Amino acid sequence: MSLTRRDFAGRTAITGAGVALAGSVGALATAPNALAATESAATGSAATGSDEAGRADAHGGVGYGPLIADPDGILALPAHFRYEIITYSGKTRLESGEFTPSNHDGTATFDGPRGATLLVNNHELKGPRADWAHPVPLTEGLVYDPAAAGGCTVVEVRPGGHVAEWVGIAGTSTNCAGGHTPWDTWLTCEETEDKAGANGMTKDHGYVFEVDPEDRRANRDPKPVKALGRYAHEAVVVDPKRGHLYLTEDASGPNGLLYRWTPPTGFHHGRGRLRTLADDAGVLQAFKCFDSGGQFVDDLSRATKTGTVYGVDWVDVPDRDARTTSVRKQFGTGQVTRARKLEGMWWGDGGAYIVSSYARGESPVQHDGAVWFYDPKRRTLTLKVLIGVNPDPSVEGNFDGPDNITVSPYGGLVIAEDGEGLQHLFGATDTGRTYPIARNELNIGTEDEPEYSEFTGVTFSPDGRTLYANIQTPGIMLAITGPWKRQKRC
16 A cells, blocks of 8 residues: 555654654673673773864763774774673684684574573675685585575573584675564575575575574574565564564665565464475565655655655565576666665664665765664654765774664663774664764774774673674674663764
């Protein structure tokens, strides 16, 4: 059913949902040391100059104060915060003896046995296994395509300091983001459209797979969920009330799309249920937006003010498996709304938070990042955070390129930066104000031309006490603890 102009005009009079996430915070911290731990200085005054303190003030007094340089060159944090290294590609090892795979990406946490925390960690490895020093090991029974290097590992962080890691799925490609399901599994997404015969692959790729962090047997004989389409998947969320799945596409030429999958009549979600679906089960659709005047919106970058609200319709995908034409190319001008680098998503506040990482020449209007909120009840999309073009990403003080995202139990959002120059974890309040949480200080370039990898996989532990995040290259999983607090509205 289409959303009429009159319907939309009435709904835009209602303010969109806030960012704050209700719920209690548990008492048990779950981030024991695996390799190293570093704590920030007791105060930031000695470690930071007045310039950095002044730049912290530029974020409106929200957040945790200025970031303090790390003597170990890994992670700068505010005073009284500390980090621990959980896994490190090429240094830590799996239960089977192989090194932790590289290129950490999307991650989710789950309650584990006997007070442990389980994490499923994507490894964004594209193309043949020979191209990578540390691909995901081809564990017997867990392999989709033996030619592919990517997949997921499951990390168990136990009270007392022990960390274990094993393969959840192997033989997939370019496992970027994904999504935590209400039934406590992980949906891992392939950000590629490679078919069998391309880049050395022996099977088609560009699918979503389900990984169970608790039941290793459930992950045997991996099967793609073809009903969700074959394209450059980024992230996915599940509407626990209506059963819809929403999926982002990170692609250009033309820009990618936001998709909605509606389950078939009588289908009930649950562990392992998605893999039982027929390849054409349900309905896959792409979004189409229009403004309060009823005018079609061709690209999300058209919005230049936070609070902008669009109505949303959904248009059927002609060929979800993209046998001859990429899904996003199956739509002509005026049929769907596009956006550059649709990246992370997270379900919270009764809807989906959706990131558009940046917009450049391939988009009508340029920006350095946007976060939208889709309200499925009102079928509206509201611009919550907008980052202007960063004039100098090598200088501390501004952000660019938001990517993975999570809703914070302390209010607002926590976002992983994948931009140019410096890379941060940063927060955003429910009014759109941003503030730094961490800075990557691991230089993988040279002294003359420094380079810092993106942050990925930002997610809180189930008890809300620990923030997990990854440095993608070389592949480091970090656990951050400290005096978390609810951010004030300003």
